[in-house]
C-alpha cells in the first residue's frame with residue numbers, strides 16, 4: 001500500500017524536475033532544516049515566478065502530522081495538475097493571473113519519513129526529548145492558546161515553549177515575511193471536515209462569514225465531484241479549543257485560515273479512497289486560488305458598511321445595506337436555507353446596484369440565511385462578505401410554530417456490549433452505529449408533545465441532530481443513519497439494549513443520511529412527509545410524547561473496527577449546551593371552529609319594487625336586472641385580537657325552478673352601507689367578487705352553491721371583524737344575450753337549512769405581540785456580562801428571548817447567537833468577550849409566537 005505514495009525524497013525529485021521543466025512558473029526552495037537535517041521544502045507556483053511575491057497568495061501546508069499523508073500527496077498532484085495545464089487551460093491561466101501559490105507539501109519531513117519507513121501511525125516530529133522520548137506535536141507548538149505540559153510522551157505534547165521546533169519556526173518566518181498571503185489551508189486527515197480558525201473567544205468575527213463561505217464553497221466543489229459532504233466546524237467553547245495550532249497563528253496575522261480534514265482514515269487505501277480524495281480536492285483548491293485576491297489587503301473593493309433587515313413577513317423579507325455607490329460596482333445577494341451553505345451561481349438571487357432588496361416567494365416559518373458581497377464590474381474583483389443575516393420568516397395567518405428540545409432523562413444511547421447503558425441518558429453524546437467493542441449502538445431521543453394543543457393539525461415537522469464528530473466513521477460509503485418513530489406500545493425499557501433492539505418502528509422519517517453525507521458542525525435534518533406528520537400527531541395525542549430511535553449500520557466489514565457517528569445531546573459536561581440539543585421543529589394549525597351566520601336582512605331589488613319576502617335574481621319584463629342583497633352581522637364572532645379567520649364562504653340554495661337561458665350569477669362583496677334603492681345598488685362599489693360565477697344551468701345538477709372567499713376578500717372580512725361592522729353582498733345576474741326578459745331564479749329563504757349563509761372558519765390566535773420588556777440593564781457579575789430586564793405582566797406572555805450580535809442591532813430573533821429563551825428576567829453571556837462591542841436584543845413572545853420589537857442594549861467595551 002505504501003509504495004503507491006511518494007516518499008519525501010521522491011517528492012523532492014519530482015519538484016526538482018518540475019523546476020527544470022517550468023523555470024518561469026515553478027520554484028523549489030528550502031525554508032529551514034529539521035532536527036534530522038532534512039530541508040523543509042517550499043514550492044512556489046506563479047504565472048511569473050520572478051514576480052510571485054508581489055501577488056496575493058494562497059499558503060498550503062500538508063502533513064504537519066506525520067501519519068496524515070494526504071497533504072503531501074495532494075501537494076504533488078496539485079502542482080503537477082496546474083503546471084501541465086498552465087499552457088492550455090484558460091481557466092487556470094485566469095485564476096493564476098492574480099494569484100501566487102505557496103506550498104509546504106510536508107511540514108514534518110522527519111516524522112513523515114519515520115511514518116513512511118517504520119511506524120505508520122507516528123504523529124509528531126522527531127525531536128529528542130530530554131527524557132529519551134521523541135517528538136513534539138508541531139500543531140500544538142504555535143503560540144496562540146499554547147499549553148505548557150511536561151508529558152513528553154503524549155501524542156499532543158506541545159514542546160518546551162512556542163516555536164521551540166525548527167519546523168514551526170520555518171513556517172513562522174516564511175509567513176511573517178510574506179504579507180501577500182491571504183488564505184492559508186492546512187491539510188490533515190481525517191474527518192471530512194473544515195475547521196476554520198476563530199479568535200479563541202467564540203464571538204463571531206468580521207471574517208466568520210468569509211471563512212464559512214470559503215469552506216462551504218470548497219465543500220460544494222467536493223460534493224460535485226464525489227457526492228461527499230464536508231462539515232464546517234469551529235469547535236467547542238473556548239476551554240476545549242485546540243491549543244497552539246498553526247491555523248490560529250496564521251489567522252492572528254490577518255489571514256483567512258482553515259484546517260481541511262480529508263477522508264475517513266489517516267492513511268487511506270490509495271486505490272480505493274486516496275485517488276478519490278485527490279480528485280475531489282483539486283477543484284476545491286482551485287476555487288480557493290480564485291478567491292485569494294478578494295481577501296488581499298490591497299483589494300480596492302471594500303465590503304458593504306452595513307447589512308440589515310428592514311421587514312420580515314411570512315412570505316417576504318426586505319433587506320438594506322450601506323455603501324458609497326458608483327456605476328462600476330454592483331452587489332451580489334445570496335440566499336440559503338441552511339447554515340454554512342455555499343454562495344455560488346445556484347443561490348445567487350440578485351445582482352443589483354440598489355441599496356435594498358425585497359425577497360418574495362419565501363415559505364412561512366422557515367430559516368433563511370443571506371450573504372452580500374460587492375463586485376467591481378470592470379476588474380471582476382469581489383469584496384469580502386459582510387456578516388451573514390439569519391432570520392426566520394413569520395408564521396402564516398393560520399400557523400403556530402414550536403421548537404421542542406429532547407427530554408434529558410429519556411434521551412441517550414444504548415450499546416449492545418455495555419452494561420451501563422442507563423448511565424448514558426441525559427449526559428452522554430449519542431453514539432450510533434457499530435463498534436468492535438461496543439457492538440451495535442442505538443440512540444433514543446424523546447420529545448414531549450404535551451404542550452401541543454389537542455386540536456392541532458401538524459403541517460410541517462423536522463427532527464434535527466447536531467453532529468459533533470464523525471471521526472469514528474472509518475469506512476467510505478458504508479451504511480446509512482435513520483430516524484424511526486417508535487411504537488410506544490412495544491417500547492419496553494429505553495435504557496435496555498434488548499428492548500431498544502426489539503421495539504417496533506412505525507415509520508422512518510424522511511430520507512436516510514448516508515455515510516458520505518455525515519458531516520460535523522452542520523445540523524442534520526430529517527424532514528417529515530405529510531403521512532409522517534400524521535403519525536407524529538397521533539403520538540402526541542395518544543402518549544403526549546414522541547420517541548425516536550436513531551440507528552446506523554449494524555455490521556462491520558473485515559479489517560475495520562468501527563462505523564460510528566457521534567451526535568450531540570446538549571446536556572452534561574460533554575454536550576455543547578442548550579442550542580445543540582436534538583430538536584423537533586413543528587408548524588401546526590388548529591382545527592377551526594365553524595360559525596354559520598344567517599342574514600340579518602335580505603332584499604330583492606328590481607326596477608319597480610323592493611321585496612323582502614323572497615329572493616330572486618335575473619331579468620324583469622323589461623330586461624332590467626333583478627338583484628338580491630344580503631346583510632350579515634358579525635357580533636356573534638369572538639374578539640378580533642384573539643381570532644384569525646382561516647376560511648370563509650357563502651352558501652346559497654336555489655329553489656327547484658330551473659331555466660335554460662344563458663344567465664350567470666355573480667356574488668359581490670360590497671360596502672355594508674348600501675341603500676336599498678335600485679340606482680344605488682346598480683351603481684354600487686364592489687370590494688371583490690366572491691368565488692366564481694354560477695350558470696343557471698348548473699343549478700339543475702347542484703342546488704347548493706358555494707362562493708369561496710379569496711385571500712384578499714378574507715383580509716377585508718378580517719378588517720370588518722376588527723371594526724365590528726356588518727358585511728353585505730349583492731347577487732348580480734349577467735347574460736350574453738342582448739335582450740332577455742322575464743327570466744329569473746328563486747333562492748331558498750324560508751327553510752333554515754337551505755337559507756343563505758355566511759360560513760366562517762376561525763381559530764383562536766393572538767394577532768399582536770406583547771409589550772416589550774422594561775428596565776433593562778447590563779452589568780458584570782463574576783467576570784461575565786449579565787443582561788437583566790423586567791417581563792410584561794400581560795396574560796399571554798410565554799417568555800423572553802435574548803440574542804447577541806456584534807455587528808448590527810438584531811431585527812430577527814434568529815439574527816445572532818441565541819443566549820436565552822424562557823421566563824426568567826436575566827441571563828449571562830457565558831462566553832461573551834468583554835473587549836468586543838456588541839448588541840443584545842431582548843424580545844418577548846406569546847404562544848404563536850408573535851415577537852415584540854426588540855429592546856436593544858449596546859455593550860461597549862471599556
Ligand SMILES: [Zn+2]
Pocket residue numbers: 065068188189
Ligand atoms: Zn492532523
